[in-house]
Amino acid sequence: MVRREDRQREILRKLKLRPGENHAIGRLAQDLEVSEETIRRELRVLEARGAVVWTHGAVQLAAASSEGPLDRRMQENVAEKTRIAAAAAEFVRDGDIVFIDAGTTACFVARVLAGARRDLKVITNSLVVAETLGGRNGNALFLAGGEMDYDYRAFSDQVAQAYVAQFTPHLAILTVGGVHPDHGLTDRHAREAAMSRIVYERADRVLLAADHTKFGRLGLIRTASPEEVDILVTDAPLDEAFAQAFRRATVVIAP
Numbered sequence: 001m002v003r004r005e006d007r008q009r010e011i012l013r014k015l016k017l018r019p020g021e022n023h024a025i026g027r028l029a030q031d032l033e034v035s036e037e038t039i040r041r042e043l044r045v046l047e048a049r050g051a052v053v054w055t056h057g058a059v060q061l062a063a064a065s066s067e068g069p070l071d072r073r074m075q076e077n078v079a080e081k082t083r084i085a086a087a088a089a090e091f092v093r094d095g096d097i098v099f100i101d102a103g104t105t106a107c108f109v110a111r112v113l114a115g116a117r118r119d120l121k122v123i124t125n126s127l128v129v130a131e132t133l134g135g136r137n138g139n140a141l142f143l144a145g146g147e148m149d150y151d152y153r154a155f156s157d158q159v160a161q162a163y164v165a166q167f168t169p170h171l172a173i174l175t176v177g178g179v180h181p182d183h184g185l186t187d188r189h190a191r192e193a194a195m196s197r198i199v200y201e202r203a204d205r206v207l208l209a210a211d212h213t214k215f216g217r218l219g220l221i222r223t224a225s226p227e228e229v230d231i232l233v234t235d236a237p238l239d240e241a242f243a244q245a246f247r248r249a250t251v252v253i254a255p
Contacts, residue, residue: 007032008042012051015061022058053180053216060216076104080211080235083254085109088173088209088233095119096170099199100133102126102154102192103175105209123167125160125195127153142167149191156191165198172203176210178217181241184226186219193221205230208249212236 010032015023025043029036043059046052052059085108092098094117100106102125110132113120118137124130125144134141146159174196177187185208187193200206200223208229215238226232226245233252243251 004042004045007034007038008046011039011042011046012061015052015059022060024058026057028059047218053218077211077213080213080254081105081108083235084209084211084233085112087252087254088207088231089113089116091171091207091231092117092120092173095121097121097123097167099123099164099167099169099172099174099203100126100129101172101174101196101199102129102152102156103209105175105211106173107132109173109209121169123164123169125155125164127155152189152192154192156189156195161191161195161198164195165202167202169199169203170205172199172206174199174206174208176208176214176223177219179210179215179226179242179245180218181245183218184222184245185224185229186217187221187223188219190221193219193223196223200224200228207231207233209233215242 011028014028014031025036025039029039032039043052043054047054052061081104084105088109089112092113098120100110100122107126107128110129114132114136118139120133120139121142122129122133122139123142130141130143133139144155144160144163146155146157148155176185179185187196206229208231210232212235227248229246229249231252232246232249233254235254237253238246238251
Protein backbone atom coordinates (compact mmCIF):
# COMPACT_ATOMS: atom_id res chain seq x y z
CA MET A 1 0.00 0.00 0.00
CA VAL A 2 1.35 3.42 -1.00
CA ARG A 3 1.96 5.73 1.95
CA ARG A 4 0.60 9.27 1.80
CA GLU A 5 4.11 10.71 2.13
CA ASP A 6 5.24 8.70 -0.90
CA ARG A 7 2.22 9.82 -2.89
CA GLN A 8 2.88 13.46 -2.04
CA ARG A 9 6.51 13.09 -3.09
CA GLU A 10 5.40 11.58 -6.39
CA ILE A 11 3.00 14.48 -7.00
CA LEU A 12 5.82 16.97 -6.39
CA ARG A 13 8.15 14.98 -8.64
CA LYS A 14 5.68 15.20 -11.51
CA LEU A 15 5.11 18.92 -10.96
CA LYS A 16 8.87 19.55 -10.99
CA LEU A 17 9.11 17.99 -14.45
CA ARG A 18 7.24 21.04 -15.79
CA PRO A 19 7.78 23.88 -13.31
CA GLY A 20 5.59 26.93 -13.79
CA GLU A 21 2.95 24.97 -15.72
CA ASN A 22 -0.53 24.04 -14.55
CA HIS A 23 -1.25 20.33 -14.11
CA ALA A 24 -4.80 19.02 -14.29
CA ILE A 25 -5.95 17.13 -11.22
CA GLY A 26 -7.60 14.51 -13.40
CA ARG A 27 -4.32 13.78 -15.19
CA LEU A 28 -2.45 13.45 -11.90
CA ALA A 29 -5.10 11.00 -10.70
CA GLN A 30 -4.64 8.92 -13.86
CA ASP A 31 -0.85 8.95 -13.61
CA LEU A 32 -0.88 7.86 -9.96
CA GLU A 33 -3.80 5.47 -10.48
CA VAL A 34 -5.90 6.96 -7.68
CA SER A 35 -9.14 8.91 -7.50
CA GLU A 36 -9.31 12.67 -7.99
CA GLU A 37 -10.52 12.98 -4.40
CA THR A 38 -7.32 11.27 -3.22
CA ILE A 39 -5.26 13.78 -5.23
CA ARG A 40 -7.25 16.65 -3.73
CA ARG A 41 -6.60 15.32 -0.23
CA GLU A 42 -2.86 15.24 -0.84
CA LEU A 43 -2.92 18.68 -2.45
CA ARG A 44 -4.55 20.16 0.65
CA VAL A 45 -1.56 18.98 2.66
CA LEU A 46 0.96 20.24 0.11
CA GLU A 47 -0.81 23.58 -0.20
CA ALA A 48 -0.81 24.05 3.58
CA ARG A 49 2.96 23.53 3.49
CA GLY A 50 3.28 26.18 0.77
CA ALA A 51 4.66 23.62 -1.71
CA VAL A 52 1.97 24.02 -4.38
CA VAL A 53 -0.55 26.53 -5.67
CA TRP A 54 -3.91 24.91 -6.33
CA THR A 55 -6.75 26.73 -8.07
CA HIS A 56 -9.51 26.15 -10.61
CA GLY A 57 -8.96 22.41 -11.01
CA ALA A 58 -5.24 22.65 -11.68
CA VAL A 59 -2.07 22.76 -9.62
CA GLN A 60 1.51 23.93 -10.00
CA LEU A 61 4.60 24.26 -7.87
CA ALA A 62 4.57 27.36 -5.67
CA ALA A 63 7.12 29.93 -6.73
CA ALA A 64 10.03 30.25 -4.34
CA SER A 65 9.35 33.12 -1.98
CA SER A 66 12.26 33.08 0.40
CA GLU A 67 13.80 36.48 1.00
CA GLY A 68 17.37 37.37 1.74
CA PRO A 69 18.97 40.41 3.32
CA LEU A 70 17.74 43.74 2.04
CA ASP A 71 20.89 44.72 0.16
CA ARG A 72 20.71 41.54 -1.94
CA ARG A 73 16.99 41.90 -2.61
CA MET A 74 17.50 45.51 -3.69
CA GLN A 75 19.51 44.13 -6.62
CA GLU A 76 16.67 41.89 -7.84
CA ASN A 77 14.20 42.98 -10.56
CA VAL A 78 15.65 46.48 -10.52
CA ALA A 79 14.15 47.56 -13.86
CA GLU A 80 10.66 46.44 -12.84
CA LYS A 81 10.86 48.07 -9.41
CA THR A 82 12.12 51.31 -10.94
CA ARG A 83 9.16 51.46 -13.31
CA ILE A 84 6.69 50.65 -10.54
CA ALA A 85 8.24 53.29 -8.27
CA ALA A 86 7.88 56.01 -10.90
CA ALA A 87 4.22 55.12 -11.48
CA ALA A 88 3.46 54.87 -7.74
CA ALA A 89 5.01 58.28 -7.02
CA GLU A 90 2.39 59.88 -9.27
CA PHE A 91 -0.20 59.21 -6.56
CA VAL A 92 1.72 61.31 -3.99
CA ARG A 93 1.33 65.08 -3.82
CA ASP A 94 3.43 67.69 -2.03
CA GLY A 95 2.42 67.89 1.62
CA ASP A 96 0.77 64.46 1.79
CA ILE A 97 0.87 62.28 4.89
CA VAL A 98 2.35 59.02 3.59
CA PHE A 99 3.21 55.68 5.19
CA ILE A 100 5.92 53.75 3.34
CA ASP A 101 6.79 50.23 4.44
CA ALA A 102 10.12 48.38 4.50
CA GLY A 103 9.83 46.36 1.29
CA THR A 104 12.41 46.82 -1.45
CA THR A 105 9.92 48.24 -3.95
CA ALA A 106 8.84 50.78 -1.31
CA CYS A 107 12.49 51.81 -0.98
CA PHE A 108 12.55 52.45 -4.73
CA VAL A 109 9.42 54.61 -4.37
CA ALA A 110 11.16 56.61 -1.64
CA ARG A 111 14.07 57.29 -4.00
CA VAL A 112 11.70 58.77 -6.58
CA LEU A 113 9.87 60.86 -4.00
CA ALA A 114 13.17 62.25 -2.69
CA GLY A 115 13.71 64.09 -5.95
CA ALA A 116 10.13 64.81 -6.90
CA ARG A 117 8.08 65.84 -3.83
CA ARG A 118 8.46 68.12 -0.86
CA ASP A 119 6.86 68.89 2.51
CA LEU A 120 5.79 65.28 2.97
CA LYS A 121 4.88 63.85 6.35
CA VAL A 122 6.53 60.45 6.08
CA ILE A 123 5.67 57.63 8.48
CA THR A 124 7.81 54.54 8.10
CA ASN A 125 9.30 51.55 9.87
CA SER A 126 12.17 51.42 7.36
CA LEU A 127 15.59 52.83 8.14
CA VAL A 128 16.30 53.00 4.40
CA VAL A 129 13.16 55.05 3.71
CA ALA A 130 13.99 57.30 6.66
CA GLU A 131 17.51 57.92 5.36
CA THR A 132 16.20 58.57 1.85
CA LEU A 133 13.43 61.03 2.67
CA GLY A 134 14.22 62.47 6.08
CA GLY A 135 15.85 65.90 6.41
CA ARG A 136 15.29 67.06 2.85
CA ASN A 137 12.79 69.15 0.87
CA GLY A 138 10.95 70.17 4.03
CA ASN A 139 9.84 66.61 4.78
CA ALA A 140 8.83 65.67 8.32
CA LEU A 141 9.82 62.14 9.34
CA PHE A 142 8.11 59.84 11.84
CA LEU A 143 10.20 56.68 12.29
CA ALA A 144 8.90 53.70 14.24
CA GLY A 145 11.38 52.37 16.79
CA GLY A 146 11.88 49.17 18.70
CA GLU A 147 14.12 46.20 18.00
CA MET A 148 15.75 46.47 14.61
CA ASP A 149 15.47 43.65 12.07
CA TYR A 150 18.86 43.77 10.36
CA ASP A 151 17.75 41.73 7.33
CA TYR A 152 15.07 44.32 6.56
CA ARG A 153 16.84 47.31 8.18
CA ALA A 154 13.45 47.99 9.69
CA PHE A 155 11.45 48.02 12.91
CA SER A 156 8.31 45.90 13.12
CA ASP A 157 8.04 44.54 16.65
CA GLN A 158 5.18 45.41 19.02
CA VAL A 159 6.78 48.75 19.94
CA ALA A 160 6.93 49.75 16.26
CA GLN A 161 3.42 48.48 15.61
CA ALA A 162 1.98 50.54 18.48
CA TYR A 163 3.75 53.65 17.19
CA VAL A 164 2.48 53.27 13.62
CA ALA A 165 -1.07 52.59 14.85
CA GLN A 166 -1.29 56.19 16.07
CA PHE A 167 -1.26 57.64 12.55
CA THR A 168 -3.90 58.01 9.82
CA PRO A 169 -1.96 58.55 6.59
CA HIS A 170 -3.59 59.87 3.44
CA LEU A 171 -1.86 57.14 1.48
CA ALA A 172 0.00 53.97 2.47
CA ILE A 173 2.54 52.53 0.04
CA LEU A 174 2.82 48.85 0.87
CA THR A 175 4.60 45.84 -0.57
CA VAL A 176 3.83 42.14 -0.21
CA GLY A 177 5.51 38.75 -0.06
CA GLY A 178 3.02 36.98 -2.29
CA VAL A 179 -0.29 37.49 -4.08
CA HIS A 180 -2.68 34.59 -4.65
CA PRO A 181 -6.15 34.85 -6.26
CA ASP A 182 -7.71 32.57 -3.63
CA HIS A 183 -5.59 33.23 -0.53
CA GLY A 184 -5.04 36.95 -0.94
CA LEU A 185 -1.97 38.91 0.14
CA THR A 186 0.60 37.07 2.24
CA ASP A 187 3.97 37.60 3.88
CA ARG A 188 6.64 35.27 5.23
CA HIS A 189 7.31 37.28 8.38
CA ALA A 190 4.81 37.59 11.21
CA ARG A 191 5.91 41.04 12.32
CA GLU A 192 5.82 42.52 8.83
CA ALA A 193 2.40 40.98 8.26
CA ALA A 194 1.13 42.50 11.51
CA MET A 195 2.50 45.91 10.54
CA SER A 196 0.75 45.69 7.18
CA ARG A 197 -2.57 44.78 8.78
CA ILE A 198 -2.37 47.84 11.04
CA VAL A 199 -1.73 50.14 8.11
CA TYR A 200 -4.52 48.64 5.99
CA GLU A 201 -6.89 49.57 8.81
CA ARG A 202 -5.55 53.08 9.42
CA ALA A 203 -4.79 54.53 5.98
CA ASP A 204 -7.31 56.46 3.90
CA ARG A 205 -6.03 54.69 0.78
CA VAL A 206 -3.61 51.82 0.22
CA LEU A 207 -1.33 51.56 -2.80
CA LEU A 208 0.14 48.09 -3.27
CA ALA A 209 3.40 48.04 -5.23
CA ALA A 210 4.11 44.51 -6.49
CA ASP A 211 6.15 43.29 -9.43
CA HIS A 212 5.09 40.28 -11.49
CA THR A 213 7.21 37.81 -9.48
CA LYS A 214 4.90 38.27 -6.47
CA PHE A 215 1.84 36.89 -8.27
CA GLY A 216 1.23 33.21 -7.65
CA ARG A 217 3.44 33.16 -4.56
CA LEU A 218 2.20 32.04 -1.18
CA GLY A 219 3.72 33.40 1.99
CA LEU A 220 3.30 32.03 5.48
CA ILE A 221 0.84 34.57 6.90
CA ARG A 222 -2.12 36.35 5.37
CA THR A 223 -2.03 40.15 5.57
CA ALA A 224 -5.07 41.38 3.65
CA SER A 225 -7.60 40.72 0.93
CA PRO A 226 -7.19 42.18 -2.58
CA GLU A 227 -10.48 44.00 -1.95
CA GLU A 228 -8.67 46.12 0.65
CA VAL A 229 -6.28 47.52 -1.97
CA ASP A 230 -7.28 50.85 -3.50
CA ILE A 231 -4.46 51.12 -6.05
CA LEU A 232 -2.35 48.30 -7.48
CA VAL A 233 0.82 49.28 -9.32
CA THR A 234 2.59 46.44 -11.09
CA ASP A 235 4.77 45.89 -14.15
CA ALA A 236 2.79 43.38 -16.24
CA PRO A 237 -0.88 42.86 -17.18
CA LEU A 238 -2.88 40.67 -14.80
CA ASP A 239 -4.35 37.36 -15.89
CA GLU A 240 -8.08 36.87 -15.46
CA ALA A 241 -7.93 35.39 -11.96
CA PHE A 242 -5.88 38.28 -10.58
CA ALA A 243 -7.84 40.88 -12.52
CA GLN A 244 -10.99 39.57 -10.87
CA ALA A 245 -9.35 39.55 -7.44
CA PHE A 246 -8.38 43.23 -7.83
CA ARG A 247 -11.58 44.31 -9.54
CA ARG A 248 -12.25 47.00 -6.92
CA ALA A 249 -8.79 48.55 -7.22
CA THR A 250 -7.38 51.05 -9.68
CA VAL A 251 -4.83 48.91 -11.52
CA VAL A 252 -1.82 50.67 -13.06
CA ILE A 253 0.62 48.83 -15.31
CA ALA A 254 3.88 50.77 -15.06
CA PRO A 255 5.13 51.81 -18.52
